[in-house]
Amino acid sequence: MAFTFFFRDTHTIEHMVKQLVPEVAGRSRIRIWDAGCAYGPEPYTVAIILSENMGNFAFKNVYIDATDIDESGQFGTIIKNGQYTDEELGRIPPEILSKYFTRTEDRPGYYTLTDNIRNRVQYQKHDLLSLNPVGTGYSLILCKNVLLHFKYEERIEVIKMFHSALTPGGFFATEQTQKMPEECAHLFTQVVPDAQLFRKVE
Numbered sequence: 001m002a003f004t005f006f007f008r009d010t011h012t013i014e015h016m017v018k019q020l021v022p023e024v025a026g027r028s029r030i031r032i033w034d035a036g037c038a039y040g041p042e043p044y045t046v047a048i049i050l051s052e053n054m055g056n057f058a059f060k061n062v063y064i065d066a067t068d069i070d071e072s073g074q075f076g077t078i079i080k081n082g083q084y085t086d087e088e089l090g091r092i093p094p095e096i097l098s099k100y101f102t103r104t105e106d107r108p109g110y111y112t113l114t115d116n117i118r119n120r121v122q123y124q125k126h127d128l129l130s131l132n133p134v135g136t137g138y139s140l141i142l143c144k145n146v147l148l149h150f151k152y153e154e155r156i157e158v159i160k161m162f163h164s165a166l167t168p169g170g171f172f173a174t175e176q177t178q179k180m181p182e183e184c185a186h187l188f189t190q191v192v193p194d195a196q197l198f199r200k201v202e
């Protein structure tokens with residue numbers, strides 16, 4: 001199973017949310033793409049942190065497309081069910097855990113995410129190296145701990161695809177250790193100095 005966990009790199013996610021929320025205020029559809037989402041902890045973490053920072057009404061306009069190549073063939077079911085073990089939820093602050101998860105009645109040792117969070121995330125299997133985006137008009141694309149698996153030339157093409165799938169002024173986030181390739185530098189400006197968070201330049 002892919003390595004991931006809830007509340008991973010909240011530093012970058014908090015920056016993303018802080019930048020995104022005022023930008024999308026008043027929009028009836030806020031599209032987010034989590035590319036290489038593994039079995040759900042990352043897109044659900046983003047949904048929870050957005051929920052904490054947006055009113056209930058605005059949060060209902062958030063649509064997170066969570067995609068992964070998923071060699072196990074299990075991610076779709078896990079994400080749809082939204083059920084995770086005590087161990088997997090260990091890093092979630094207790095007040096967030098009690099607000100967004102309930103004990104799963106028929107599955108001892110598991111917690112289930114509340115419907116208001118689960119309903120915001122839709123999973124589909126997708127290979128980033130196909131270079132066909134799953135959609136367009138995204139306000140935010142995050143792709144963390146995935147690009148490092150690609151060759152340098154592939155990384156450039158994938159980042160160009162993200163650029164084309166973003167709405168004007170949309171945000172792109174990756175992990176702290178991933179640098180923007182020189183060949184793509186003219187497509188984005190870095191938003192904050194201490195996170196790999198970028199904004200689309202036309």
Ligand SMILES: C[S@@+](CC[C@H](N)C(=O)[O-])C[C@H]1O[C@@H](n2cnc3c(N)ncnc32)[C@H](O)[C@@H]1O
Binds near residue numbers: 038
């Ligand atoms: C280390 S996990 C990162 C999960 C999550 N983004 C995080 O940072 O916690 C890397 C994920 O990238 C996915 N992946 C690898 N190659 C891919 C590709 N060509 N297209 C889409 N996903 C891919 C893997 O299946 C895996 O789930």
